Amino acid sequence: xxxxxxxxxxxxxxxxxxxxxxxxxxxxxxxxxxxxxxxxxxxxxxxxxxxxxxxxxxxxxxxxxxxxxxxxxxxxxxxxxxxxxxxxxxxxxxxxxxxxxxxxxxxxxxxxxxxxxxxxxxxxxxxxxxxxxxxxxxxxxxxxxxxxxxxxxxxxxxxxxxxxxxxxxxxxxxxxxxxxxxxxxxxxxxxxxxxxxxxxxxxxxxxxxxxxxxxxxxxxxxxxxxxxxxxxxxxxxxxxxxxxxxxxxxxxxxxxxxxxxxxxxxxxxxxxxxxxxxxxxxxxxxxxxxxxxxxxxxxxxxxxxxxxxxxxxxxxxxxxxxxxxxxxxxxxxxxxxxxxxxxxxxxxxxxxxxxxxxxxxxxxxxxxxxxxxxxxxxxxxxxxxxxxxxxxxxxxxxxxxxxxxxxxxxx
Numbered sequence: 268x269x270x271x272x273x274x275x276x277x278x279x280x281x282x283x284x285x286x287x288x289x290x291x292x293x294x295x296x297x298x299x300x301x302x303x304x305x306x307x308x309x310x311x312x313x314x315x316x317x318x319x320x321x322x323x324x325x326x327x328x329x330x331x332x333x334x335x336x337x338x339x340x341x342x343x344x345x346x347x348x349x350x351x352x353x354x355x356x357x358x359x360x361x362x363x364x365x366x367x368x369x370x371x372x373x374x375x376x377x378x379x380x381x382x383x384x385x386x387x388x389x390x391x392x393x394x395x396x397x398x399x400x401x402x403x404x405x406x407x408x409x410x411x412x413x414x415x416x417x418x419x420x421x422x423x424x425x426x427x428x429x430x431x432x433x434x435x436x437x438x439x440x441x442x443x444x445x446x447x448x449x450x451x452x453x454x455x456x457x458x459x460x461x462x463x464x465x466x467x468x469x470x471x472x473x474x475x476x477x478x479x480x481x482x483x484x485x486x487x488x489x490x491x492x493x494x495x496x497x498x499x500x501x502x503x504x505x506x507x508x509x510x511x512x513x514x515x516x517x518x519x520x521x522x523x524x525x526x527x528x529x530x531x532x533x534x535x536x537x538x539x540x541x542x543x544x545x546x547x548x549x550x551x552x553x554x555x556x557x558x559x560x561x562x563x564x565x566x567x568x569x570x571x572x573x574x575x576x577x578x579x580x581x582x583x584x585x586x587x588x589x590x591x592x593x594x595x596x597x598x599x600x601x602x603x604x605x606x607x608x609x610x611x612x613x614x615x616x617x618x619x620x621x622x623x624x625x626x627x628x629x630x631x632x633x634x635x636x637x638x639x640x641x642x643x644x645x646x647x648x649x650x651x652x653x654x655x656x657x658x659x660x661x662x663x664x665x666x667x668x669x670x671x672x673x674x675x676x677x678x
Contacts, residue, residue: 271425274425277306280296281296299396308376317661318350336650340670349665429649430620451626452629460513462509464505473502485515494518620660626651630650
C-alpha cells in the first residue's frame with residue numbers, strides 16, 4: 268500500500284486519483300478551489316465534450332504537438348475505453364456530429380458528479396480549498412508537498428495542475444513552475460485554441476457576423492501556407508473567431524510570437540475563380556442599370572455587402588454595366604481571397620488550452636513519471652501536448668491521468 272498525493276482536481280487529476288486508488292493505495296486529492304472540476308464545468312460551452320470516437324489514426328492527427336508521446340497512454344486507455352469508463356459510472360452519453368461525445372443531459376456537472384461519486388466510493392480523501400505551495404524533494408526524489416501551514420508526506424505525488432488558460436478556474440501554472448524549479452525543461456507557454464486579433468478596422472463593421480462554409484488559409488511573411496480549413500467563422504470587434512479560426516491558432520501560435528501572418532477568407536470555396544466570375548456576371552446582366560453597391564447585395568450577407576464594395580475600390584454609385592472586365596475580375600479575386608492581417612492572439616483568459624509546459628522528453632510516456640525526480644508524475648494540460656477542439660484535449664487528460672495513476676504501481 269502506498270500513500271499518494273494528487274495535486275489538482277480537474278479532469279486529469281480526478282482520473283489520476285481514481286486510477287491511483289487501486290491496490291489499497293491511500294490517495295489524497297488536493298484542490299485549491301472550492302469544488303472539483305471547475306474547468307471541466309465550462310468545457311464544451313458547459314456541455315463537456317468528453318472525447319471523440321474517431322479511429323486512432325484520426326485521433327493522433329488531431330493532436331497538434333507531441334502526438335507520438337501519447338502512443339502508450341492512448342493505446343492503454345483510448346477513446347472507447349473512456350466512453351465505457353463513464354458509462355460504467357452511470358453517465359449516459361450521446362454522439363454528435365464529428366464523432367463528438369457528450370453527456371446525454373448536456374450538463375458538464377453530471378460528468379463531475381459521477382467522477383466525484385467514484386472518488387468517494389474509492390475512499391479518496393478530497394481536500395478542497397487546499398493550496399499547495401511547493402514540493403518536498405530530497406535526493407532527487409519527491410517526498411510530499413508543502414501547504415500553507417503543514418507538510419504532507421507521500422510515497423508518490425501526481426501533478427495535474429493544468430496550464431494557464433482560463434486562470435479564473437485555478438489554472439495559474441503552479442505545477443509547471445514547480446517542475447521548472449526542480450530542473451525540468453519547460454517549453455514556452457502559448458495560447459492555443461483562441462481567436463485572432465487583426466489589423467484591419469473593417470472587422471468592427473462586421474462584428475457578430477457568422478459565415479458558414481468558407482475556407483480560411485493562413486500564410487507567413489514569405490507566402491508559405493501554414494494552415495487551411497473549411498467551415499464556420501465569426502467576425503468580432505477585435506478580429507476573427509469561430510471553429511476554423513480557433514483550430515488555426517493551434518498551428519500558428521508559435522509563429523505569431525515572431526511575425527504578423529496573413530489570413531485569407533475564401534467566401535465561395537465551392538466555385539473556382541472562373542465559375543464565380545460567371546455567377547457575378549449573371550448578377551450584373553440582370554441588374555445592368557443598378558448601382559454597383561445595390562447590385563451585389565444578393566451575393567453576400569447583409570453586413571458584408573457594403574464592406575466588400577468599399578474594399579473593391581470600385582465606385583459604389585457606378586452602374587454595373589459600366590464596370591470593366593478587369594474590375595469585375597479583381598472583385599471576384601477579393602471574394603476568393605478576402606485579406607486580413609493577424610497581429611496576435613487573444614489572451615489566456617480566452618484560450619481553451621495551453622500549449623507548452625513540461626517537456627515530454629522529461630517524462631516516461633508509459634508511466635508519466637518524471638525522468639528527473641523519482642516518484643513524481645505528471646498528467647493533463649501541464650504536459651507539452653495539445654490538440655484541436657472536438658474532445659481531443661479532454662481525451663489527453665483522461666489518458667495521461669489514468670496512466671499516471673496506474674504508473675505508481677508499475678515502478
